Amino acid sequence: MRGSGPESDIVISSRIRLARNLAEFPFIRRCTPQDRKSIEKMVHDRLQAIPGFNTLYYLRVDELPHVDRQFLTERQLISREHAEAEGARSVAIDNDERLSVMINEEDHLRIQVMKSGLDLHSAWQQINEVDDQLESKLSYAFHERLGYLTACPTNVGTGMRVSVMLHLPALVITNQIEKVFRSLQKINLAVRGLYGEGSQAMGDFYQISNQITLGKSEEELIGQVSGVVPMIIEYERKARDFLITQNREDLHDKISRAYGILCTAQTISSEETMHLLSSVRMGVNLGLIDDLAISDINKLFVETQPAHLQKLRGNELDTAGRNIERALYLRRYLQDRGKEHRDERN
Template identity: 30%
Template sequence: MSTTSLLEHWNRLKHAKSTSFLKRNMTELIFRQLKDRVTFHNGTLLDCIKGGCINLDSGCGMYASDPEAYDVFSEIFHPVIKDYHKVDQVSHPNPDFGDINNLGFGDLDPSKRYISSTRVRVGRSQAGFPFHPTAKLKDRIELESRAKNALETFSGELKGSYFPLGEMSKAKQHELTEDHFLYLQDNRFLGDANVYDDWPIGRGIFYNPAKTFLVWVNEEDHLRFISMQEGSDLGTVYKRLVTALKFVDENTDLKFAHHPNMGYLTYCPSNLGTTLRASVHIKIPCLAGQPYFHDFLEKYHLQVRGVNGVHTEMVGDVYDISNKRRLGLTEIQVVREMIKGVEAVLAEEKRLDGSDTTL
């Protein structure tokens, strides 16, 4: 892209009404400092901010062109990261998933009245590989090959099959989409940030027969590991995910991009650090109808999404509630923070619907 194109995008954002973290933190001085810098993979400032300049209703507004971009363009990434994650400095502890055989938590909703399903996911990037804006077709194909070889070594509960998206029948795609398992090429925010380049080559999904363990390949991140099941047994879901990640680390050639101050590196700065999002699909019509709903979630560092993912609408009274903070905490701390928040949500819903017998 030319410098003129970058200036056009910047001028559009600069004069627009936008609440994105990019808009809130980018200044003319920072722009001029960064406009001519280039990463090892030829990533530019335009690659990082284009999506947020096109979509003025973006939340974050930024993506990294490649792992190195977080350092090359640190003058804008660091303020955005601190603003989003509500931290005073960009720092992150060493990974700590806790003792998975003695977690101290399990079923969040034994009554099965409110929570319909639970999932925990993490994003991972293959070290040395570019992200979508700077990736070439050969990069996507090589990454898919490496991922497929590694994933097919799983055994036991995690053992499954890999399905390339380009070879998947329409019927299979429909089935997996209806079950909320498969990612789609339908998100304008991701599309304008180059996530769908060369689609569907290099993309696919791995899952076990029970569909409780899935891995997305080359969607937003290089890899997205997902543990999920119906009900609210977070302990089982979390343990399954940690077991899978440990196996990959110890038994495969996949090596994940990791930064001493930012943790695991992902395409979007909102997912840095642990990259971990623990979520429940929860029916909370009373709380959701309150004017203080979003303030209540913010108090407990929770975020709400539609059940079909980010930028999707709510379905009925069911909401996707998850932890918001991923940086500056260990994995086990993130999960415990999410548990505290969900417990507060459940308690408030029960108070409002009159089912709290402690009153």
């Protein structure tokens, strides 16, 4: 959210996820309710035995109310599937919310590490260490020829998904985004929305990730994604340069209108907020808005999501109530930040 990582004007985050299963149990879809409970208890107990892991926040997802499960999904700490599943399941999260271990998702374990900006190699170093520590206490399902065995065949091998979340508003405005996506698909890279597989792109955010893991090493998968992302960054920056050079007035007008609506709206949906914040975020990066920092916009993207609003308000709200509360939150936040920046200049 601070937007402090490498290339953070365009790359929001880097994430590596590992799928692992325990040798003693069948895959999740073949598990009985008792199997799920046994897996959950085993992993919890083994985590507690690893130095440093006993400080993780450990949450029983199946015991959480809907709004709390949605809250964790909005923070990218659990998947939508994990939030909506049935039976015993949990998640362990570190203090910085960079590491999370989902238990009883599609696989017995889904380990993920997130970093700000384009920082895949740092993410790999951390998750590799975590995986080694877990493997020292747990017996993974592993085949000498195939590698790690997973519920979905596309994850067999390393069990690794390497993904980078990018903000690409200029490529959308200049109608070049589909061309980029077609090129990525030709080299077996997947393009997904804000919340991963099956989700729509909101606020011009896109996740780029590998599609298959079998037959490639972890380093090759990281290299495949990290080798392509700089080219996408270059395309986005060129598109922004084109807009600012050839169409500055129209671009400035579009961004100013978006900012104005966010500052004055009395009711606003999550989807419209994401769309408008996308324009404002680009405006901040291009120097067309100087009252806000990228960290402000990144924060607003998260805290205007439905569950976050309800947690901030302290009670559940229906759709209409959330839209009113969202508009109120945006007005107050943007007015306060604008006043702070004006006071700093004076």
